[in-house]
Amino acid sequence: MQANVRNQQKEGELVDKLCANALKVIDEHDLDKDDFLALSQVPFPHGRADAVLYGLYKGLYVVPLGVEVKTKVGSGTELFRYVDQIREIYEHAFTHIYLAVHDIRADVEELVKTYLADLDYGLIKIRESVDVVVKAEPKKTYRSEHDYNEVTSRGLLYIAAKKALMEEGFDENHINVSPLWVGLKHPINYCAFLRGNYAA
Secondary structure, eight states: HHHHHHHHHHHHHHHHHHTTTTTHHHHTTTTOSEEEEEEEEETTTTTTEEEEEEEEETEEEEEEEEEEEEEESSHHHHHHHHHHHHHHHHHHHGSSSEEEEEEEOOOHHHEEEEEEEETTEEEEESSSSEEEEEOOOOOOOOHHHHHHHHHHHHHHHHHHHHHHHTEEEEEGGGGGOOOOOEEEESSSSEEEEEOOOOOO
16 A cells, blocks of 8 residues: 555656656657647546647647656556556547656667667656657547547647747746646636536
8 A cells, every 4th residue: 555655656756857857758749849748637528637738730720738747667468458547548639658767677678678669669768867768649539529628728728828928028937837727826816627528
């Protein structure tokens, strides 16, 4: 029980570090460096992503990168279990998918890289720095239009709302960004969020 709690805490720390260094992953995909967003624990109908990194492609449309975060990959069996989890959750909502890990056992590292690349998944290592080891390639399509639209709409709405607030003169430190809403950290608040199929 305690080991499980410690593992969850460690995964949470890794998610925070990934989100704080999201620009390195955004840059790998040639997405706009000025308009991006990193969210943790993003819900959608078929599950929840540990992290979603949103970037704009040439200012035209939002590209969401879904990231599953684990503390380690210690065996081929563990890798295959993680991939099964990703397939059952992330493929409903994302065309670009990453597995991010802190440690990979040396004798399975090449297997991890090759297997993920064969599936068009990417690999991120989170150590002292955050590094893209294998770049995720776009899969042909997502499995659920509803899931994809919800995830993408959230990113588009939040990026637009954050940009609008900053253009009105509000400092980024005064803007709250969470998986559920984006807005000002003030009693009189401007905010944006998704409600069902609608942006509010």
